[in-house]
Every structure is written in structure tokens, then in C-alpha cells.
Amino acid sequence: MKRRDFIKKSVFAVGSTLLAGSAMESLAAMSIDDEVSDSNESKQDKMKIVVLTGSPRRNGNSAYLAEQFIKGAQEKGHEVYRFDCAFKQVEPCRACNRCGMDGPCIFNDDFSELRPHLIEADMVVFATPMYYFGISAQMKRVIDRFYAINGRIKGHYKKAAYLMTYANTAKSDAEPMLLHYRTMMDYLGWESVGEVVAPGVWTAGSVHNTDYGDKAYRLGKSL
Template identity: 45%
Template sequence: MRIVVIESSPHKKGSSNLLAERFMEGARAAGHETAVFDAGHARIAPCLGCGACGMDGPCVQKDDMGKLREEIAKADMMVFVTPLYYFGMSAQLKKVIDRFYAFNGELSARGMKTAMIVAAWDSNDWTMKDIQAHYETLCRYLHFDNRGEVLGMGCGSVAMTKATAYPGEAYRLGKSL
């Protein structure tokens, strides 16, 4: 299986990307091919809502989203990786998802496998409620096959993250595919 991992942290060596790396190690150990798209540093503009794509055509914007769309077309699975920012996904990941509008029908028809990996400083029992609901709604809407979620709480720094069970959980999720 070919897996595209969409990292969205502005911190290349941050907690969410650490969890993504552990996920990819597990996936590669299971024989899968992984590719990373760094949305945190890509040139991606927000959706204009212009409708020129008709939800099934090229986007009028010419930026790095075209590269990601090509990666997604070759993939069997997408993994959304984000730090938790004010109880939601990073703006960098949100721009990517909003730009799915240009190929909404294609994505919906594929039944693509997905997973979500989140790293949050907070560890309150309600910390992940809203981002989890958003992701699960996205899965329902686009007919994604949710293969799992790693909701890393208490992962405010790389050192904190390494001291939790979440790196192992991310590895096991990748290996289980």
C-alpha cells in the first residue's frame, strides 16, 4: 500500500512529526511505502470558493497543492498529521483540506483509507473532542475509511512526547495496516 503522510506543523522536528515518523516506521516494517508532504512549509493558498473547478477539475490556483493532488492520486491512504492549535487542526492542514474542494468527487468516490495523528500539550479528557469530531465528519462526508487515530495528549515538546506511550501507539498503528 502507498501511504501519503501530510505533515502540517511549522516545527519540522516537533511532536506531531515525531509521531508521524514512528507511524511511518511501523508502516514500512509492515511492507508499505510511505511519502511525506510537508504542508507546514508548502506554498498552499486558501480555497477561494470561486467554484471554477466545479468540484472536479483543476484549481485556478497554481501552487504546491497540485503536487499533493498528484501524490494523493497515487496513494491508497492519507494520514493527516497536526499539532493541536486551539482544539483544532493547524491552519496549514486546514488549507489542504479546504482545497480538496477541487477534487471532492474524485476523493469521495475512492473510499480512501485515512488516519489522523495529533499532538497536544493539554491532557484534559476533553482536549481532543473537537478535532476528533471534525476528522470523523470529514471521513463520513468524503467516504474515507478511517483506519485509526493517535490522539497524543501531554505531547507539548519532543521530550514530553518521547516520555508518553504515543510514539509506540503511532508505530503500532502503522504496523497494523
């Protein structure tokens, strides 16, 4: 091989190696950037979700919807805090106004446990059976205590969802409860992202024979 040709080939080989190395470094950097980006997006998308259940039946139909929603939300990577209203000691609001709608309540009960979670939550989910054409009393007393943190949650954007079960099948029977929920969302300035309404379920566990559990799961997974 002539000396001139040897030098040309050597320079070309070195240049190709450098280019290949540079390309590999660029690809590696892009890969790392993508991983960091995905990680940041994952952290940004992760929500703190509070799920309130209102049924005094531990294996009740609305409790099942809550469980399915939680399953879907946790599979998506969200952090869920569940508060079973019927199994907590929460006094009803006495309208004393000592809290001034943004201060400590006169009662030192289990609502104190829920309070910081509600304030920090990115989303609040309400799961209740229909009791005499309204939400359960156990859940209502918890909602009434929202008054003490009104200044911390009203106008502070949160997502919300509503899961309800009832024995009757007429859609009109569910409207008062849905109107209550929607009116509350309008007042608080929260965005409702879904409602799962399961009619015709009365005895404990009868919701298992429907597709409403899957709907609640898919709602949680869609967040």
C-alpha cells in the same frame, strides 16, 4: 538370484524412483506456486500511503508521531509519500468554484504536487498538533484544497488515520478535532483505521517521554 526375482526387484526399484521423482516435482511445483502466491499477495497488500503533517516545527511532537507511523508502514512494505503542509506553498481556497469540485485549481502551487498522490492513495494519514483547539492552519488550508479534487476522492474508498498532539490533558478538549476528522471521513466515505491522540505534550520532543510514538509505529506496522 533367480531371474524372476531379479525382474520383480528391478521393476520395483524403477517404480520407486519414478514415484519419488514425481513427488519431488510436485513438491517443487507447490513451492513455486506458494512463492508466486505470496508474491501476488504481497503486491496486493502493498498500499500507497499519503502522510500529511501540519506542524511548523520540524521536530515537533506530531511530526514525531508521523515519523514513527511511516517507519512502521515502510517496514511492512508500503509506499509512503510525506507532505509537510507547513513547509509547502499552498494558497487557501478562495471559493471561486473555478475547479467545479473536479478540475484544475486557479492556483499553480505546491498542492499540484500533492494532488495526484491524494487521488491515487490507498490511505491518507493526518498528523497535526492542536492549535487553539483546532487542527493547524497549515494543514487546514491543504484540506480545504481537497475541494478541487472532490469528485476524484469522495466515494472512492480509502483508509485513513489520525495522529494528534496537544498540551492539555482533558479528553474533552480533543473531541472537537476528532469530531472534525470523523465527520470528514463520513463525508468522503473513507474508513478510519486508527487514531493516536497524545495529550500533555507541549514542548518540542516531550512526546518522546511517552508511549504514543510506539502506538503510532504499531499502527503503521499493523496495516
